Structure formats: structure tokens, C-alpha cells
Amino acid sequence: MSTLPIIQRYIWLVNTIACFDGRLTFGEISRKWAESPMNDRSPLSRSTFYRYREGIRELFGIALECDAARGNVYYIAQDDCDGRLQTWLLDTLGIANVVSESRALSGRILPEHSPSGGANLVTAVEAMQSGQVLQMSYAGFNPHNIPSTFGIRPYAVKQSMNRWYLIGEGEDGHIRPYAFDRIRELTPTQDTFEFPSGFDVDGLFVHSVGVMTDEKPERVVIKVHDGQANYVRSLPLHHSQEEVEVETYTFELYVRPTVDFIMKLRSYGPAIEVVSPLWLRRQLASEAALTRERNS
Known part of the structure; x- marks a missing residue:
């Protein structure tokens, strides 16, 4: 497994265990790798397998656990994270694995383009983890498309209707959604904040279609x-x-x-x-x- 990018190896491993959840031993996983069209003629060693498990946990937050009582079979552990997030990750990784193994079908698998947020999405998530206030240059759909710059406390990120949004509290104290494809610049500052105790992000949108909350249900x-x-x-x-x-x-x-x-x-x-x-x-x-x- 020397030439295949590490991310594709992680995706293949997660998808394989997801497809046969709780039914594959390490030996069976290794044999499936040997039979995979993605295999570059390198075997999957046990030490490499363990290293990939740790990498998958760190990168995706997905734990591949071993059930010794059932014959050392591997399964995807359900942790305390949002079940929707884990389902979305598994679906996304599964599709990525199918596409990677089906290069001959190029031009016949047609995903729809959607704004991803790119590096700004990563910046926002890292700021959420560290509790950093962000300086944001944002160009909404105003007549002249002129961006404004202000500080924002990043509370959450949300995907809706093929767009990613940053949910944050601006300098005016209001919590609003900001579309990542309209963010011109997003920079961490030295200022910090604490996520409001008891704040329910899901509850904010429970009666909404999309991300708008400016009408009463x-x-x-x-x-x-x-x-x-x-x-x-x-x-x-x-x-x-x-x-x-x-x-x-x-x-x-x-x-x-x-x-x-x-x-x-x-x-x-x-x-x-x-x-x-x-x-x-x-x-x-x-x-x-x-x-x-x-x-x-």
C-alpha cells in the first residue's frame, strides 16, 4: 500500500467495515484489500491496519473497534457524537470509495456541484474548537456586492440546500447564518469566547426549512x-x-x-x-x- 494516498486507504477501510459491520476479522479485511482494484500489490499488515484505525479516529472521529467475544470481528462503534454527523460521514466516505474504485466509469457518475466552504470551513471548525473569535469579511447579496468586515463568534456550521453556513453571533449580538461561499476572508483573532451554556443549535432551526429564522412558525x-x-x-x-x-x-x-x-x-x-x-x-x-x- 505504498502509492495510494493515505486518505483513500482510510476511506476504503471505513467503507469495507461499514458494509460488513461486525462480520469481518482482520484476516478477512486483509484478503478483501488484496482483491480490491485499488490494491497496488502491497499487503495490509496488522501494524499498518492499527495505524490506520488511529488515523481514522483522529481524522473522521470514527472508531473501528474489535469484538473479541464474537471472534475478533470489527465494527463501527457508536459514540457520543451526533448520529447524523456519523451517518453523513459514512455515506460520504462510501460514495468516495465507490468512485475511487470505478475510475472506468468516469463521465457516468455525475455529482452535483455545491459550495463547500473550502479552507474557510476548516478555519471555522478550528475556531469553534479553540473558542476563538473570528474576523470575517462577508459580502451578502446586497446591490453592489460590497463586503463588510466584523467580528463573529462561531457557534456551529450547518449544511442546507447544497450550501454550508457558519452560524455565529456578530458584534450586534444577533445570531445569524452566513453562507461560506459569500465569505471573502476569515481570520482567527486573539480574542476568545465561551459557547453559551444550554444553547441549542438544533432548536434554533427546528421549525425552519433552510437556515432562516426570521418568521414565527x-x-x-x-x-x-x-x-x-x-x-x-x-x-x-x-x-x-x-x-x-x-x-x-x-x-x-x-x-x-x-x-x-x-x-x-x-x-x-x-x-x-x-x-x-x-x-x-x-x-x-x-x-x-x-x-x-x-x-x-
């Missing part, structure tokens, strides 16, 4: 037409979604009616009818009429 009732009900069932508009009338394809949600949520409703066009609240029904009807007028 309310009950929204929709009807789904044109055979789109199964799409709405399989990919809910919000986690609070419930089907209240099966025969009329009526769904109820408790959600903040933010721009992000309204844009999601718009994406279904006439297939989604808003029953209530009345103001939202009228707004979407007015927008539909304006669209028809512009296209006439």
Missing part, C-alpha cells in the same frame, strides 16, 4: 395535485409534515413561512395548493397571476 395546510403526492410523501417539505387526509392528499406542517420554505412550495408549481394560512394562499396566487401575465 405557524400551521400550514396544503393539498397536492397532479399525481405528486408520492413525491411529497417520500421527500417531506419539513420534518413536521403529516398527511391529515389521504383521499384529498392534504398535508399539515408547523413551519416558519420563510423565503426558503415559500421557494420550496413554488418549485412544485400548480401541483401544490396552499389551503391555509390565507395570506400565504393569496401571495402564491398573486405570484402565479403575475407569472401568467409576464408570459402572455
Whole structure:
């Protein structure tokens, strides 16, 4: 295993144990490496395997443990970290492993581009760990795209709708999301902060679609037409979604009616009818009429 980049070896090992969780001994893992198209004709030694386990724990926070009682088989331990984060990591690493082993399919596996945050994402996470205030130059969607510079306390990072956001408290004391693709510069300062005791990042967005929190949550009732009900069932508009009338394809949600949520409703066009609240029904009807007028 001398020429393959170390990160790809980690990915291969995590994905292999994930696929056969709790069923592979070291010998079986070693044989699977020998049979892998990624193998560069170098065996997987036990000492190298142990070194990779430690590297995976440090880099990804994923623990590959041995169950001696079941014949020294290896499994992915469930630790105290956010289960969603571990699931996301495993899914991401699994896809990366498939792509790495399928170079012959280049041009037939087509991922969608999404802004990743790059080095700024790493800077933000490191500042969260060390409790450092950041100096940020940020260009929001203002008319002239002119960036402003200010200090920010980084509380969390969140992925939403193919974008990564930094959730932080600015100098005005307000907690807001900042899209990483609009951050021009992010620099650690000498100032420090303490993460607020009891602050619930999940709770901040529990009623939101996306990252906007500037509206109060309310009950929204929709009807789904044109055979789109199964799409709405399989990919809910919000986690609070419930089907209240099966025969009329009526769904109820408790959600903040933010721009992000309204844009999601718009994406279904006439297939989604808003029953209530009345103001939202009228707004979407007015927008539909304006669209028809512009296209006439």
C-alpha cells in the first residue's frame, strides 16, 4: 500500500467495515484489500491496519473497534457524537470509495456541484474548537456586492440546500447564518469566547426549512395535485409534515413561512395548493397571476 494516498486507504477501510459491520476479522479485511482494484500489490499488515484505525479516529472521529467475544470481528462503534454527523460521514466516505474504485466509469457518475466552504470551513471548525473569535469579511447579496468586515463568534456550521453556513453571533449580538461561499476572508483573532451554556443549535432551526429564522412558525395546510403526492410523501417539505387526509392528499406542517420554505412550495408549481394560512394562499396566487401575465 505504498502509492495510494493515505486518505483513500482510510476511506476504503471505513467503507469495507461499514458494509460488513461486525462480520469481518482482520484476516478477512486483509484478503478483501488484496482483491480490491485499488490494491497496488502491497499487503495490509496488522501494524499498518492499527495505524490506520488511529488515523481514522483522529481524522473522521470514527472508531473501528474489535469484538473479541464474537471472534475478533470489527465494527463501527457508536459514540457520543451526533448520529447524523456519523451517518453523513459514512455515506460520504462510501460514495468516495465507490468512485475511487470505478475510475472506468468516469463521465457516468455525475455529482452535483455545491459550495463547500473550502479552507474557510476548516478555519471555522478550528475556531469553534479553540473558542476563538473570528474576523470575517462577508459580502451578502446586497446591490453592489460590497463586503463588510466584523467580528463573529462561531457557534456551529450547518449544511442546507447544497450550501454550508457558519452560524455565529456578530458584534450586534444577533445570531445569524452566513453562507461560506459569500465569505471573502476569515481570520482567527486573539480574542476568545465561551459557547453559551444550554444553547441549542438544533432548536434554533427546528421549525425552519433552510437556515432562516426570521418568521414565527405557524400551521400550514396544503393539498397536492397532479399525481405528486408520492413525491411529497417520500421527500417531506419539513420534518413536521403529516398527511391529515389521504383521499384529498392534504398535508399539515408547523413551519416558519420563510423565503426558503415559500421557494420550496413554488418549485412544485400548480401541483401544490396552499389551503391555509390565507395570506400565504393569496401571495402564491398573486405570484402565479403575475407569472401568467409576464408570459402572455
